[in-house]
Amino acid sequence: MGESVRSLDSLPTITVGADFAIHRGAILAQAEREHGPIFHVLDHLNRKWLYLVGPEANRMVMLTHHHDLSHGEGWERLTGAIQTLGEGLLFLDGEAHRLIRTAVSPAFSGSAIGDVAGTINQIIEKHVESWRGRVSVDLYEEVYRITFELSAVVLVGLKEERSIKDLMRLFHELVSLDLRGTEETRSPISNVRARRNEIRGELIDLLRTVANRKQLGTGSTPLDLIAASSDVDGVAISDEALVAHANAFLIAGHVTTSSLCAFLLYQIASDQTLQERVAAEVSRMLEPSGCFNHRQINGSPLITDLIKEAQRLFPPVSELPRVATADLTFFGYLIPKGTTLLCSVSGTHMSAKVFRDPERFDHTRFAEPQSEPWSLVGFSGGPRRCIGANMAITEVGLIIAHVLNRYALEPKNESEPVPVYSPFLAPWGGIAVRLSDR
Ligand code: HEM
Structure with missing residues (x-):
């Protein structure tokens, strides 16, 4: 030294x-x-x-x-x-991390994203179409729902609405159980621990009983690829570990994407000239099926630069x-x-x-x-750069395209949304906008 x-x-x-x-x-x-x-x-x-x-x-x-x-x-x-x-990919180190990251990487390749782009389009279209007739929406709340469903379907492999709702309910209860907060609320820590274990058990049951759980390990979602791999000791991945990986994908994948996307939509809503440029750009790319080609959207310099700027000014992590x-x-x-x-x-x-x-x-x-x-560095960098970055960029681009293709947006409140970190970014009080049909 x-x-x-x-x-x-x-x-x-x-x-x-x-x-x-x-x-x-x-x-x-x-x-x-x-x-x-x-x-x-x-x-x-x-x-x-x-x-x-x-x-x-x-x-x-x-x-x-x-x-x-x-x-x-x-x-x-x-x-x-x-x-x-639990100890999902985001929280692993060394060889344990390397093994899982290698196993799961193919699920995030360009061709794998291409395979699920149709599903992503459909889910977004379904949600955005359901805003029809409403005069205003909370962008954060709506985008949060969309990205949760996308994560549940594309990352975890759920198919039925019932299972997706159950996953959302259990996941939210799990993340709101704060062991350190319990001392202040005088809820005995042992009760919280017991409930946490119960929820983990219910999550395991959910993964087991969903229609495709029997074949988990044979499909091509990130969770399938992990289920088919083994840990550092060559032992098959346990159900408990699988739930931890599903949790890591959910927390890393949807909380982040929804806040970045909602703040970006607000920026577009508050600049009419920019909004018309984006609407014109995406309407050129609309296919007769009502879907957007994600490669075209990802290839648009305007949309790419908007996502970069949102990542810079509103980094979710x-x-x-x-x-x-x-x-x-x-x-x-x-x-x-x-x-x-x-x-x-x-x-x-x-x-x-x-x-x-x-x-x-x-x-x-x-x-x-x-x-x-x-x-x-909103997606970090180097060997542990966000594995889902391209998936996130695809989701945000397609959400922007579907929303701006259908609606004109206008901020509802005088004041700008307040970005709060605890530790991930979320807007304090949501992001309300007025909607009108295009
Ligand atoms: C706008 C959206 C997103 C942002 C800003 C973001 C940001 C990040 C950042 C900064 C890291 C590094 C964390 C660290 O090293 O401590 C990370 C890691 C990670 N992200 Fe993302 N992420 C986003 C979307 C996604 C999506 C859609 C997925 C889908 C599964 C995902 C999965 C992961 C995983 C699994 C890791 C850990 C990778 C590893 O350590 O090898 N992220 N993300």
Whole structure:
């Protein structure tokens, strides 16, 4: 170790209030400008977090040192997610992660997405058509329903409406059971644990009894591919582990996609010129069947740049939590083994050094190629980049196409929707818009 390596004790600390949940990216970008890419944040609950911000930090965390950083420990310390959801792909490390990621990757290839694009189109069309006759909708609520159904059908392999509803009910109860919150609500932790185990049991039964559960492992959904694989000891994947993977796909796949898509639709709703451009663009691509060709939608520079800008300004995952499994150095500081760190996606995205006028929604910024690598990282990067990124981009593009093809949108409220992170992005109070038929 060189003499110039400094201890984390000598880092600057910024103190933040409760509004950190809303203005996180801007606050972190400002701190990075003043103090450099590594500093402590003392939050309103008096908790101290080590933050790393900026392209260099992203490159270190996502690429050069990803082997020395635990995802599972990081997410568990930040959210307690493993206790609640089990140890799905998102939370695995090392060889256990590599095996599952390799097994499941074919389900996310371009051709696999092509195979399910028709189903995705149909589900979106069914939901969007059901808005007909309504004068307003909450975009977040509606898109949340669509992406849950898409995840249940495309990722988990459910087919019947009853099973999809049951999955949604059980999944929501599971994620709302917060073990740490129970002390405040005086609900005995043992009761919560018991209910959590019951729900996991019901989820296992659901997977077993759905029509295709008998053949789970023979189809081509991500869950099928996992069911057909084995763990590090060569043992077949247990039902409990399968539920954990299904939970990880649901939490990683639909909460994220719905918030990004709802915030983007709102941006389009609030700019009439842009809205007419998007509507004209998608109407050119409408096929006689009433569907859209996802390759054409994904190939549209306008839609691609809009999704990139929404990803930049409203990153659904604002930070990547990690625990160091070896001593690391960054920017002259020693990060000892066992340290928890947060690599900030939103802080990078709001950095004026990287993006001019960062607070502004301006999709045209992507018309020119980005000069700075590791700057747009809403889907992370490197070997553990989001496995569902192309699926998410396809879903968002198709939702935009179906909505703008049918309806003209207009914001319903004077004030803009408020993006809140806890820890994933969601709009406080929803995103209401007025609808009229095109
Ligand atoms: C707009 C939508 C989405 C965003 C912004 C997003 C973002 C991310 C990010 C930032 C990570 C890295 C997390 C970390 O390293 O700690 C990640 C990982 C992951 N995402 Fe996504 N995601 C989205 C949609 C999806 C979808 C549709 C799926 C479908 C299954 C998905 C599945 C996953 C999985 C399984 C991982 C873990 C991959 C691994 O560790 O190997 N995501 N996502």
